[in-house]
Amino acid sequence: MSEKISKIGVLTSGGDAPGMNAAIRAVVRTCAYHNIKCMGIYRGFEGMIEGDISEMGPRFVKNIVNKGGTILKSARSKEFMTAEGRKKAYENLKANGIDALVIIGGDGSFTGGMVFNKEFGFPIMGIPGTIDNDIFGTSFTLGYDTALNTVVEAIDKIRDTANSHNRLFFVEVMGRDAGHIALNAGIGAGAEEILIPEEDLGLDRLLESLRRSKLSGKSSSIVVVSEGDKIGKNVFELKDYVEENMPEYDVRVSVLGHMQRGGSPSCFDRVLASRLGVKAVESLLEGKSNYMVGLISDKIVLTPLEQAVKGQSKIDEELLRVSDIMST
Template identity: 70%
Template sequence: MNEPIKKIAVLTSGGDAPGMNAAIRAVVRACTYYRIECVGIYRGYQGLIEGDFEPLSGRQVSNIINKGGTILKSARSKEFMTEEGRAKAHENLKEVGAGALIVIGGDGTFTGGLKFIQEFNFPVVGIPGTIDNDIYGTDNTIGYDTALNTVVEVIDKIRDTASSHNRLFFVEVMGRDAGFIALNAGIGSGAEEILIPEKEIGIEKLEESLGKGRDKGKTSSIVVVTEGEKIGKSVFELADYIKEKYPIYDIRVSVLGHMQRGGSPSCFDRVLASRLGVAAVECLLDRVSGVMVGVINNEVVLTGLNKAIKLDNEIDKELLKVAEITS
């Protein structure tokens, strides 16, 4: 990073998350503020390989802060996993005159950025954008707060019908191997039980909890299940087992799926994305590379991309206790 940076490229990769557009907007506006150019890369690393670029100005990112998804699109790229693909991507960046790259996404996105640094010594900074909140080095990832609000709103609606028909609902939420959405949304919606990978309560504990509810005459309940939870092979298998064991319950399964990714980002996510977008540009202008920008205790912090990839964001043990007491 000997020469001053005159142009920064930005891409989004992996699963989309509400607030990614706000981050793109902040990157572009920060570049304008510091009088450097910005170029957007469509379809993530695949677009980088194919040279799918477009110059971005402040005017072009007007009225996108409130929109979900990502205007730059996202796509998986097997070609970028090869040395030849990455070499082609590097050549495209040089050809367009970009001196640095900002990548918005999660583990896979950061892994690609780290490879780029190691092989070409090309400056890269990461911005954490994923609803799962499973990235080390930040209290919240972009999109997580919006996803939580979406899940709580849906569970509130499900509870209305569960109470009306005396039903037990298993509600599956996203999170892969991380239970952040399930734990916080479960507490926020008053779920009777929360199943997350970080705390394997086992089928016996679930049966005990449902049994206590049954003994108290409770015939409607909400059980929030992370998609990565392994009590059963699937939430449907778990529901079938409980139905056979407790025929008193009229059981339903609701898989919330990709609705959790969509929607207008919350104010929290818009502000977070704006802070991180500006911080990413400032890092590169200060000749700092190979880091992810995050916010911890309301302060912007930098974490090495290697740490962000390798280390896990830990579940708050206090919240686990709160869930146990209030469920």
């Protein structure tokens, strides 16, 4: 089967993440290295359906290794959820002579890819690209390390103000249903408390912790709250609740928002993207399909897409303990 592959298509899908461009570049250059062609498909599955596809040579991707976002753009496609839409997409791939597909994205994108593969037997390979790190089969998703740095740098700035005014800040960070960003950036930023969906702290224990913090002589505090946290109150309600119950605190809220998704990727994300891109293309060339490439135990490995989508990326219990000890 591998002999047949002479042209690979690549697309980015779902929320954009730093490192996606570095991965695109790696896919393009690995194709060139193996003397096969590479086609860029714009706006994810939407562009596949609309035939928004064009060739990319190795010089086309120069100077993008350090750029945030995705030059192929991303979009969510309703039409791809229909059999008709997918048929159009398949015909466009064939019309362009594309033999295999690299999908850079998250769970949703992989699920779309698997359906497509099932219907048309089209070879696909997934690269995990999302800042949320919520994908099974890789210790790090593309963009996650960069997002962590963006978050700690923002909280470092907020800490300047918190310290100057002896304030308590609730800082909401991204992560969808996973607490990876909150937990790691919280430890990195020296947060006094971290609220994540995987662990229900409860409002009572939050108050208790803040009281203990105050007693221990801390003059300012940062509480990092994951957007998916399940404490039962959003970050603005939390502020009101704490101010009611602990009037000694001057509380502020900061929702870091979309800046977490952008920015020049960290060196870690650029290298990871390069390694994943090489492996994705070479795995397709070896005749493999329906896998996700990922980093586990410092090695680039394959995980069946079905497992990647069904499995859960768990929070490390050791980190929860480290977080507790650090707020001593």
